[in-house]
Each structure stands twice: as structure tokens, then as C-alpha cells.
Amino acid sequence: MSMFCFQCEQTAGGKACTMAGVCGKSALVANKQDALTGALVGLARAASGKKPSRRAVELMIDGLFATITNVNFDPERIDDLKRQIEEEKDKLGGAENFSETALWEGDPDIVSLRSTLLLGIRGMAAYAHHAYVLGKQDQEVNEWFFKGMRAIGEEHTVEEWLDLLMEFGHVNLKCMALLDEANTSAYGHPVPTKVSTIIEKGPFIVISGHDLHDLKMLLEQTNGKGINIYTHGEMLPAHGYPELKKYPHLKGNFGTAWQNQQKEFMDIPAPVLFTTNCLMPPKPNYSDRIFTTAVVGYPGLVHIPADEKGYKDFTPVIEKALELGGYPEDHVMAGINGGTELITGFARNTVLGVADKVIEAVKTGAIRHFFLVGGCDGAKTGRNYYTDFVKQTPADTVILTLACGKFRFNDLQLGEIGGLPRIMDMGQCNDAYSAIQVALALSKAFNCDVNELPLTLVLSWYEQKAVCILLTLLALGIRNIYIGPSVPAFFSSNVLSVLVEKFGIKPISTPEQDLKAILG
Structure with missing residues (x-):
């Protein structure tokens, strides 16, 4: 089975992955993600001239987020998401999906401009998702997802594509401002904070990704249970937020950037919760202790869903932390240049x-x-x-x-x-x-x-x-x-x-x- 993907920097040969993704996704998953993208264009078309329903907005955002590199490797969950999108599209009166094979075909310059807009929209969906779970959304941003995805399925001149890209750039600024407001109104403005990279002995949980709301729920559910919490990757800046740093068991940061996880997670005596990208295919040595939530997915891993009110029960993660017990002695994890203290905020x-x-x-x-x-x-x-x-x-x-x-x-x-x-x-x-x-x-x-x-x-x-x-x-x-x-x-x-x-x-x-x- 063949595929086509050139959306990330590590793409094969600097041109495109055509047999399997360098990120670890299979051709099957890549093609299903393309079909999901085509269905999202269909959803946008069905919503043309109408105000998208709350559910349509949620599906648009999560569908786009699920196609970002290193987020969702699970073909069954991608199929289920596409099915929900098709159902919502039918409620809006139905519309033709965009052919997924047409995404990457045509004049090279038009494909380039179309792809740049699509990839930008996918990135904005991640930010909109994080704001949305904190109860923040913006009508212009929501409507632009539908406008942009309709544009993906249309013909435009080079000048029109460039205009769309600039218009999108301004809308994405509004989306980032929305997320900034969501985070600071919930957790306060970050303050300069020193963060240790030394992992203390005893049970602990590592939380990776970007979603501060998931971290807050995990801190609440582990409070007083003798389990320390360590951030990983893009979660490091969480230490600067007053409403998060007040939890004494938010101890420090585990490891370095995402691409080192397959080495740094080897023999880890603790569970790791992925709230967003960047998940790499887990090694057998530690795959039994990797948990996913939100739109993150990988076959065989335990997924923590949210209920209708957005609450997530992290009991399986907590039980795994207690079972594994953590390091018997303090464990030093120096940074790339040998430092053991970071400053954020x-x-x-x-x-x-x-x-x-x-x-x-x-x-x-x-x-x-x-x-x-x-x-x-x-x-x-x-x-x-x-x-x-x-x-x-x-x-x-x-x-x-x-x-x-x-x-x-x-x-x-x-x-x-x-x-x-x-x-x-x-x-x-x-x-x-x-x-x-x-x-x-x-x-x-x-x-x-x-x-x-x-x-x-x-x-x-x-x-x-x-x-x-x-x-x-x-x-x-x-x-x-x-x-x-x-x-x-x-x-x-x-x-x-x-x-x-x-x-x-x-x-x-x-x-x-x-x-x-x-x-x-």
C-alpha cells in the first residue's frame, strides 16, 4: 500500500513519505487521515450558508487535530471519527466529500499553496481544542475552520491562495490570543520558576503534550496520594502558572524533547500520559505504561476518555504509578548540556x-x-x-x-x-x-x-x-x-x-x- 505525506520536517528524502511515515504511521493510517480530511471538507461544504452546530465545530477541530504529526496512529479511532463526521454532515443536509487523492495532485505551486493552508489550519485546530476544553471559543475562528476547509476543496489562483494564507494568519493570531486568555484566566499569568530535572524516589507520573486542563485534573486526582508529577516536553512551561505550581507534588521535568522519548522512557518505572502530540510508537519495553487521552491514539494503548462534562478519570494511570513504584533513589536526568535546572515562566x-x-x-x-x-x-x-x-x-x-x-x-x-x-x-x-x-x-x-x-x-x-x-x-x-x-x-x-x-x-x-x- 502506498501513501503520500510531506507535512513534517523529517519527511523521507526531504520530499515525501510514500511507503510508511518516518513518524511511525503506516500507509493505512496515512490514507485514512486523508479520507478524514476529505470528509471534513464535506462537512464544511454541508455547513455552507448555515451556522455550524456545536457538535460540528467540535468534530471539525478534533478531526483536524487528529491528523497532525505524531498524534493519532489508531486506524479504528480515525474511522470512528470519520463516521461521526459523516453523520453530522448528513444532519446538515449532506455534501460531497473532497477526494483525498486530489489533496496532493495538480500543479505543484497550487498543491504547495493548498497544502500550506491545510497544514496551517491543522495547527490552529490544536490551539482551538485547548481553548475549547477550557470553555473559550470564538465565532470568527470557528467559522474560519469551515471557510478554510471549503477553500481546500475549491480552485483558486495563486494570488487568491496567497490572500487566503494571509487572512488565515490573522485569524490564527486571534486563536492564539483566545488560548492565551483561556490559560491565564484559568491558571493565572506565568511567573519565572526554576524547575528541577532530578526525579525524586517513589511513585510518579510523567505527563506530556500541551493540555494544561488535563494536567490540572491529574494534579487534583493525585493530590495527597504520595505520587509526584513530572512534566515532559511541551508541558514544561506549566510550572510557571500560579494555579498549577501551587500543587507541591508537581515536582519537576522528566527528560528533554519529544524525539528522545524512545531512549528516555526505556525502563521507566512510572506511567506516561500523552495529552497531545508528540507520541512516538512506544517500544515494547515500556508500552504497557503509556496512556493516551483526547485525540491522541495508538493501537493497544489504554485510552482515557472524557465524559459528557469533560471529566477524565485517571484511576488507571494512578494505579499503574503505585504498582510500578518509581525509582528507589533520586534519579538525575541532566539536560542536553549537562544542566539539572531549567527556568520557565x-x-x-x-x-x-x-x-x-x-x-x-x-x-x-x-x-x-x-x-x-x-x-x-x-x-x-x-x-x-x-x-x-x-x-x-x-x-x-x-x-x-x-x-x-x-x-x-x-x-x-x-x-x-x-x-x-x-x-x-x-x-x-x-x-x-x-x-x-x-x-x-x-x-x-x-x-x-x-x-x-x-x-x-x-x-x-x-x-x-x-x-x-x-x-x-x-x-x-x-x-x-x-x-x-x-x-x-x-x-x-x-x-x-x-x-x-x-x-x-x-x-x-x-x-x-x-x-x-x-x-x-
């Missing part, structure tokens, strides 16, 4: 709270330049660029970071400038919203355009949430963004040329050359 509220100090430091020359070095991590060679880049930044520069790409360098001790650490972790990938708000506030303070600030974005990408963030940055007119470790396979040569010419997109070269070009 430098979201927009914290950074803007010391804006006067930052502005003064820039005016006096204490801070020469800001770098936003962040995005997805991955296993592909060339990602040591980001570690080397940060190590080589001058002592009078500040590194803002977010998403799991920071695990390449967030345990480095690079000192401070005026009492502020040179590396400031702004949060998860969706917290690019914080970085944007900081940049806009600084441009206002200095009475200049964002592109005139001493600020350079150096981004790494892996999956679809990085795509939607990039489109938002481009829609806001932010130029000269460095992107790597490779150019996305879904960018045709002509589309890449347009992005380079119109937005100044710059594929990374070497840290030395890029730093020289930026700083002179």
Missing part, C-alpha cells in the same frame, strides 16, 4: 512587567540585540545549529525562546543582563502570542516598526503548529525570519521564491554566517 506579562528595565538596557547599550530562538525540535541532523547559535550569541544579547526547540540549549548557564537571565523561556509553541505582544509593545515604546527593532527570529519547524505560527508572523508583516533546519517539502520552488522575495524568509546557513549577517 517568562511570558508576556512577566517580560512587559519589566519593560522599563529592558528599554533602558537597550538605550544604554547593555542589550544590543534580541533573538527569538524557538520552535519545534526533531531528530534530523542539522539541529545542533540552534545550540551552537545560542552558545555563540554575544554576552550583550538576549535569547527569548519557546516550544520544545529550547531543549537544545535551555539548560545552559549564560548569565544575566541587568538582573534578567539571558535565556528567557516564554512557554509552549502557542505562546508565540506572548512573543508577538512583547515585540509590538517594544516597537511602540521605541516608536518604530517591528522590523526596525533589534530583534531577529530564528525558528525551527517540525510539524503543523509551526506552520500556522509562521503564517501569522508573515501576515503581521514580520520580515527576515530565519527558518530551518530545512526548507519545508510542501514549499514548491516558486512558492519559496515568493516567500523569500515578499517576506525576506531566510533558510539558515551556519551560526557564524547568520550571526555575522544579523549583527554585522
Whole structure:
């Protein structure tokens, strides 16, 4: 059985996976995800001219989320989701699905633009999902999912596709703002927090992914039971939220970025709960202790569903933690550079709270330049660029970071400038919203355009949430963004040329050359 997928950075040969996904998904699963996408286009068509029902919105968001890389590998659950979408489509009067084979066929430039929009919409669905479970939604965002998916099944000129991409970028900014409001209204604004990577002896649970609501429920259900909770991957920034950090058994962070899990989870004497991506096919050594929830799925793993009110009973996870017992002695898990302490919590509220100090430091020359070095991590060679880049930044520069790409360098001790650490972790990938708000506030303070600030974005990408963030940055007119470790396979040569010419997109070269070009 053959397949076609080029949505992630590690795609085979830098072109496309055609027999099996490098991520671990089979051709069967890939084709079912394409059929699910076609059904979502059908649902969008059926809702044309109508206000989508609450259930239609839920299915649209979850259906898109389930197709993101490293989320759902379970063909039965994908089939069930497609069946529910078909049922909802019929309630709306029915409509023809888009042919899944047509997704990737046609003029290379049109396929490139169509794919870029689709992948961006998938990324936005992840953010909308997290906001939705916290009771936050936005009508414009919800309606744009349907508008965008209808557009996927339509013919457009190159100019029309580019207009759709820019329109989408602005809508995704609204979605990220919605999630920011959802998280901060539920858990407070993050504050700078030191996080240990030492795993204390005794029973523990590792929670991975992005969903803070799942973490809160797990903390409540384990409170007082002698079980410690450790974050993993993109869940690290949870330690900065006041309403989460008040639980004393939220102890620290386990391991590094997602692509190291098959090594770091070997012989782990504890369960791991995946709330979102990035799940890798588990090894037999630890597969009996991997649990999934929400749209995450893998054949043979125990899945924790939500009831009608959204409540999840994590009893199976808790029982497994008590059964396994944890490490007999404290277990040291150093970061990639040997550090055992991380700092997170430098979201927009914290950074803007010391804006006067930052502005003064820039005016006096204490801070020469800001770098936003962040995005997805991955296993592909060339990602040591980001570690080397940060190590080589001058002592009078500040590194803002977010998403799991920071695990390449967030345990480095690079000192401070005026009492502020040179590396400031702004949060998860969706917290690019914080970085944007900081940049806009600084441009206002200095009475200049964002592109005139001493600020350079150096981004790494892996999956679809990085795509939607990039489109938002481009829609806001932010130029000269460095992107790597490779150019996305879904960018045709002509589309890449347009992005380079119109937005100044710059594929990374070497840290030395890029730093020289930026700083002179």
C-alpha cells in the first residue's frame, strides 16, 4: 500500500513519505487521515450558508487535530471519527466529500499553496481544542475552520491562495490570543520558576503534550496520594502558572524533547500520559505504561476518555504509578548540556512587567540585540545549529525562546543582563502570542516598526503548529525570519521564491554566517 505525506520536517528524502511515515504511521493510517480530511471538507461544504452546530465545530477541530504529526496512529479511532463526521454532515443536509487523492495532485505551486493552508489550519485546530476544553471559543475562528476547509476543496489562483494564507494568519493570531486568555484566566499569568530535572524516589507520573486542563485534573486526582508529577516536553512551561505550581507534588521535568522519548522512557518505572502530540510508537519495553487521552491514539494503548462534562478519570494511570513504584533513589536526568535546572515562566506579562528595565538596557547599550530562538525540535541532523547559535550569541544579547526547540540549549548557564537571565523561556509553541505582544509593545515604546527593532527570529519547524505560527508572523508583516533546519517539502520552488522575495524568509546557513549577517 502506498501513501503520500510531506507535512513534517523529517519527511523521507526531504520530499515525501510514500511507503510508511518516518513518524511511525503506516500507509493505512496515512490514507485514512486523508479520507478524514476529505470528509471534513464535506462537512464544511454541508455547513455552507448555515451556522455550524456545536457538535460540528467540535468534530471539525478534533478531526483536524487528529491528523497532525505524531498524534493519532489508531486506524479504528480515525474511522470512528470519520463516521461521526459523516453523520453530522448528513444532519446538515449532506455534501460531497473532497477526494483525498486530489489533496496532493495538480500543479505543484497550487498543491504547495493548498497544502500550506491545510497544514496551517491543522495547527490552529490544536490551539482551538485547548481553548475549547477550557470553555473559550470564538465565532470568527470557528467559522474560519469551515471557510478554510471549503477553500481546500475549491480552485483558486495563486494570488487568491496567497490572500487566503494571509487572512488565515490573522485569524490564527486571534486563536492564539483566545488560548492565551483561556490559560491565564484559568491558571493565572506565568511567573519565572526554576524547575528541577532530578526525579525524586517513589511513585510518579510523567505527563506530556500541551493540555494544561488535563494536567490540572491529574494534579487534583493525585493530590495527597504520595505520587509526584513530572512534566515532559511541551508541558514544561506549566510550572510557571500560579494555579498549577501551587500543587507541591508537581515536582519537576522528566527528560528533554519529544524525539528522545524512545531512549528516555526505556525502563521507566512510572506511567506516561500523552495529552497531545508528540507520541512516538512506544517500544515494547515500556508500552504497557503509556496512556493516551483526547485525540491522541495508538493501537493497544489504554485510552482515557472524557465524559459528557469533560471529566477524565485517571484511576488507571494512578494505579499503574503505585504498582510500578518509581525509582528507589533520586534519579538525575541532566539536560542536553549537562544542566539539572531549567527556568520557565517568562511570558508576556512577566517580560512587559519589566519593560522599563529592558528599554533602558537597550538605550544604554547593555542589550544590543534580541533573538527569538524557538520552535519545534526533531531528530534530523542539522539541529545542533540552534545550540551552537545560542552558545555563540554575544554576552550583550538576549535569547527569548519557546516550544520544545529550547531543549537544545535551555539548560545552559549564560548569565544575566541587568538582573534578567539571558535565556528567557516564554512557554509552549502557542505562546508565540506572548512573543508577538512583547515585540509590538517594544516597537511602540521605541516608536518604530517591528522590523526596525533589534530583534531577529530564528525558528525551527517540525510539524503543523509551526506552520500556522509562521503564517501569522508573515501576515503581521514580520520580515527576515530565519527558518530551518530545512526548507519545508510542501514549499514548491516558486512558492519559496515568493516567500523569500515578499517576506525576506531566510533558510539558515551556519551560526557564524547568520550571526555575522544579523549583527554585522
